Amino acid sequence: MLKILKYSFYDLVRSRWSLIYFAFYITLGFVLLFLNNDISKSVITLMNIIIVLTPLIATLLGIMYYYNSREFIELLLAHPMKRSAIFIGQYLGLSISLSISLILGLGIPFLIYGVLISTVIFDFLTLILVGTFLNFIFVALAYNIALSNENKIKGFGYAILLWLFLAVIYDGLLLTLLVVFDDYPLEKTALMGSVLNPIDLSRILILLKLDISALMGYTGAIFKNFFGNSMGMLMAFAILLVWVVLPVGRIVQIAKRKDF
């Protein structure tokens, strides 16, 4: 598995996409810091971008990488290798290279602007950690979709729908639900609803870190109560981890039965 991981990683690190992705983050980091001239404000702006963009890029590159390497997978499968090793190796290679683009792309400008000696260092680290989790989650989801769909167009379609659903539609549905059942105590529902969507969960994690939850009223207080302590924080990361583990488990399962 490590060999496959190594080669996919090298292959990806030199590909145009990783470079563009890295260049995008580094430019974004510098531009935001230059315009805001304030690290904590930049972290908030960044959050909004990371939470929507990281899943989108991870999903698209995941789907593209799988379909592009289909014949290569066939070649590898004809060698004495375990099936799961090939897929998990590729999955990790892609997730890690995307995460490195993110970590270096944002890390470099923020380091230069002195994030280490600022008060928001932990907020920034949470942001990077959450972004990394989102990479691992959405590459895994994309691999699930790609493995279940031979047809590339369908695969791309489902992947974009999945992203659209989790990033946009889900919030809309939740909000509609909250508005319709306005008269009932919905704090728990809101909490549950947000926790089940990795994008929402990531957003809340960062917002609470940034201490602007006061803007969210009573529900915000409930959230603060839940996530504010280390137990809630731990649970939130545990849920993100479950979002990684379940799809990866399914990758292994599908890979065992699939024909190439």
Next chain:
Amino acid sequence: MIKIENIHKKFGKVEVLKGVDLHIGTPGIHAILGPNGSGKTTLIKSILGLVIPDKGSIKINGNNISHQWKYRKNIDYLPQIAQFPNNLKVSELLNLIKDLRNQNTRDQDLIKLFELTPFLNKKLGHLSGGTRQKVNIVLAFMCDSPLMILDEPTTGLDPLSTIHLKELLKTATKNGKTILITSHIMSFVEENADEIVFLMDGKIYFKGSTATLKKNTGMNNLEAAIAELLKENHA
């Protein structure tokens, strides 16, 4: 060496293999022939474990291969479409496969034979179809395994490389290897194959030497004999 018993495979509603029994015990070149869509590639891929049959068993040297992977140490495979990661260089791909297989290889001789030295530091994405096929052949022949499976090995090769390929096949048979080949180029098969397995509609219709096939059909060359076989079965 290879014992296939009653394998069935369906892709969706299409039944590709309908109970194939095949025993390949002797070394030499065994050509698997058949019209398009007759199940040649599916059969080959079942032996490699790339396709998992719905029913039946495949044994190699007496061991059932279902969900195994170590037995592939003894198989070299040349896939039909030579597609590799575009960002890897030829030398890196060779190293990757050598690294994966952990076996002695003779890639240097093959690289010289197919004149691939100038391409070693080029990215695979920048190679022409024929050059890719040469890389494919080097990968398939470098490990010296006792069983070789070649799916349309002549695709895209220039005449000189085809001659080299034939020479490689000759030495391989001399060394006592078992080789399975699919090909649509009948002259290539006639010249090289020791045995012919004719597959149609997911079943084996004929298994035997070229001479027997010609005798049975009353034709004096393989192409005509195969055409006759097709006609007989359609009638």
